[in-house]
Amino acid sequence: MNALRVWVEGVGLWSPQLADFAALRALLAGAAPAPPPPRPAAATLPPNERRRAPESVLLAVEAAGQAVAMSGHDAAALACVFASSHGDQAITDYMCATLAQAPAELSPTRFHNSVHNAAVGYWTIATGCHAPSTAICAQRASFGAGLLEAAGLALAEQRAVLLVCSDTAGSGPLDEVTRCRQSFGCALVLAPQAGAAALARLDLALQAGAAIDTPLPAPLDDWRAGNPSAASLSLLALLAARGGRCELAAAATLGLRIDMEHVA
Template sequence: MNYSLAVLDWHAIAPGVSTSEAWCQWASQPAGSGFKGEIEKSQRIPMMLARRMSPVSRLAVEAALVLLEKHQVDRAVFISRHGELERTYKILQALAQEEQVSPTDFSMSVHNTAAGWMTIAAKNALPVTSLTAGKDSFQQGLIEARAMLSVEGVENVLLIDFDGIVPAPYDDACSEDYSPYCVALILALGNQLTCQRSTEKHINLMPQSLIFLRNFLLENAAFSIGSATGQWQWQRTD
């Protein structure tokens, strides 16, 4: 499998890193053990909505709103490996202790919660897809976005990849070094970046979208992103 696309714009949020300058500085440093600091409070999400959102949804919606202020978007793809896992864990705890489940936690625990909040906060009912594919979620989301760009009349797609803190009972199976984080991209057709799939094994030190962003900011001519069964090899032509 191979395909190409162009990145028109980007925005990312993580603890202690929010501006483009800070992200460029992060990218120039060797891959480390994650982020440190606090996440800046949202300047765009109405307070009444923000109070009902989980921390991970606020990240995704904030990043989406930043790019929607600057771009006319035709469709959107929301990607998260774990989604609203923190809310789901709270529900399981309540059930295990035979307590009442919070109606808010129950209604907001579905995987497409952040996508729904984005359309409400932006007052923009654009078509949105929400997906997950384990450790390969970001790359599969790019394929979904590329397919959308093949539809007549779709000129660009907003892609949001995000994840929150994994609750303690599950953290043995998942690294929390880079959580929470959110990477947002505006994608269009083009030959700026070309991707080809190979079966050669490759181990990631950080989430796929952060590897992509790091190499994009460094303007690396070639880089690889690993998955469970192989790796995605990227070439940059601009």
């Protein structure tokens, strides 16, 4: 078998232009949604953590919070798959610059926030979640690989799973090799069965060979080119349009074909 069927119960989205999934829907319907404030609200975090948290954590938590709220699930019960191609680029830039100049002055807080699982760590702490949680990456295939991991976890364990995929804009010299032009974060709550909260059914099938990106209208095509996590826009656009098929990279040499059907 190489096909997986899961149900989407919640969708979250944040970029400098789009405050949430409703804004994407509005945009695709021809409206001009108001952009969000420059800093993601990340209301799930306690106020102290929200003030101190790096942007990468705020972005992931904002998208996650939206999707979980839409799904109606208790966040504490959801297994978590957090994907990001580059992790926290501002911290990587800070660490490499500090290590090159004055390594003994490295900030301990920035160091423990540099781990790839920082966002999912803060999320599980804020929500009291003891379920399995993971942080993954797969370069430009991070969303597709994360979707495969999350759908597999949902089906294998018969439990709802929170998938988040986010990358911040590049910082400093590192930007030359990551080429992330702007932040983009999204989240899905996936369930193994059709429940009352189901918005859409996804049939995922592995396709040998490199994936060909499904064409997207402007400005989504530019956003997708400017951030690896925005590869998810192919699927998010389908969800907004209420049905259809798209293809995503699940790895450098493996595609994921997704057939989406709107529910109810």
